Amino acid sequence: MAGPSLPEALFAALAQVLAGGASLASGSWCTAVDCGRERYLRIQVFGLARTLVTTAGVALLALGGLGPARALIIVSFAQVVLELSRFVVTRAGEPRDVKEAVPARQVLREGRGSLVYAFAVTTQNGLQPYVTAALSPSVVSVAVPGRTLANSTRTLSTAIFNVVWVPVAARFAELTDGPRRHAFWSRNAPLLSLVQLAGVAALLALAPLVVPHWLPSKADDILRLLPLYCVEQGAYAASLPVLVLALANGRFGLLGAVTLASATVSIVGTLVFVPSHGAVGFAAANAVAGAVVAAPLLIAWEWRYWREQGVVGVGTTGTRALLLLASIAISIAHWRSPRLGVCLSLVLVAVVGGAVVRSRRRVTA
DSSP states (O other), X not given: OOOOOHXXXXXXXXXXXXXXXHIIIIIHHHHHHHHHTTOHHHXXXXXXXXXXXXXXXXXXXXXXXXXXXXXXXXXXXXXXXXXXXXXXXXXXXXXXXXXXXXXXXXXXXXXXXXXXXXXXXXXXXXXXXXHHHHHOHHHHHHHHHXXXXXXXXXXXXXXXXXXXXXXXXXXXXXXXXXXXXXXXXXXXXHHHHHHHHHHHHHHHHXXXXXXXXXXXXXXXXXXXXXXXXXXXXXXXXXXXXXXXXXXXXXOHHHHHHHHHHHHHHHHHHHHXXXXXXXXXXXXXXXXXXXXXXXXXXXXXXXXXXXXXXXXXXXXXXXXXXXXXXXXXXXXXXXXXXXXXXHHHHHHHHHHHHHHHHHHHHHXXX
């Protein structure tokens, strides 16, 4: 099957941006209203409906022969309709006296950081696979399943990330003193990295057992990409606590700028390396974007943040840099010897786990 054309790829990405914008503009307001009215079941039902529309819709349309790009375009517009329908229903159920007019310009101005962040995430997730497919359809059958497998390591850590940043923000609001904030942060942040590092170790250890049964004809090609995906996911482990810290401080614009820079590098890298290096070029573009662009920028911001809070020294920032370097070293070791890479990843998990346990013991002592 031929891959989508570049115009189709661009339109699919823009359709996802539109769907994300609709979710940001109307979905956030509806969720806030439902929480205020204690209509929690409605939130869960809508979340389930959106998941079904997104996942089942793409799968069924693609299996019907429509093609993944066109299927994604249709599903994105279906998401817009679903979001706007929810907004209309929720708005109609509110009393007249609370329907205050809010100028659209004010909403856009106050939410510009979130809009940049949503656009950046959608750009990388929506555009890069289709650019790859337009360049080489055969590469997609290796690169995309490989990255999907690698991103499965983020499932638990991302779920925790989405849950904890609001309580962290609330706690920071209570702790106005910089050193006390840092003490709280240094006790709890390592747990986020630990969960992601455990996922990376599981990826390196279990992928050789799972992939040959999952995609037997592509197994060797996918497993060859593991060292590069280890770099990308290790960079995510190093920067994940910083993502929570930035969200807790309302720095959506910062996250958007960093994500957009990373997405730009990954897409440019895809255009440059995929034609000559195939799936390896795809994986390398994402590894460079994560380890050379996103993680260093976020770590540097955290260092500046704590200096502004009156905390002097390397502290947690140095720990993140060491985690990033350790992930790169493990990937090199895995490239030379997969067994050695797995062993080193488990050692790193044990070291970080020990640090987490010691920090928790200091709290209870």
